[in-house]
Amino acid sequence: MSTNHEPVDSAILDRLERCSPSAVADTKHESVETLASAIEPVHPDCTFAGTVRTVVLDPSALWAPVQTLDTALEDEVVVVDTDDSVEEAVWGELLSTYAQSAGVRGMVTNGAVRDIDGIAALGFPVFARAATPRGPSGRDEAERNVQVTVGGASISPGDVLVGDESGVVVIGRDAVEEVTSAAETVAQKERDVARLIHDGQSLEQAFENGGMG
DSSP states (O other): OOOOOOOOOOOHHHHHHOOOOOHHHHTTTEEEOOTTTTTTEEESSOOOEHHHHOOOOOHOOOOOHHHHHHHTTTTTEEEEEOOTOOOSSSHHHHHHHHHHOOOTTTEEEEEEEEOOHHHHHHTOOESSEEESSOOOOOOOOOOSSSOEETTTEEEEEOOEEEEETTTTEEOGGHHHHHHHHHHHHHHHHHHHHHHHTTTTHHHHHHHHTTHHH
């Protein structure tokens, strides 16, 4: 669980976004968790890195997280915990439009979303367990800014999520700077191996000479 809730510098988030979740996962850092593959991008352009803001919804009476989104800050990612309920959508095009205008970097939920075409047209990163046209029936948010479990991963306010078409990883806030540097090292090694393969080395040679052997 994070103990440091200071905002993460946008420059660090940009560096993480360029690294990819795969590079972050390959750091094997103890503060990195991978969300289950059931949490999927809803369109192909879903690369993001952002600071976590959480909201918990009552699975028996889901509601769009309007109040949470109204208080969200630039460079944050909204994490919506529905306790895996996917009967009703908790997010759609209108919330994505507002989030994008507010500088929010993405949304991740273990629930369902809708308006996929509209979200894709915006290019706003959204990850969810399912899609449904059915809207929410509730009116309230259960809790805000608390630790949640989404996709089997423990996520706290102030943590950082990194996502792309391969999935999402969470980095504990206290380790963000360390993991960012380590992920950049991993990404550079991968580029070195790719270059060596292009130069004609065997896969085994390229891995060894690129520092991944």
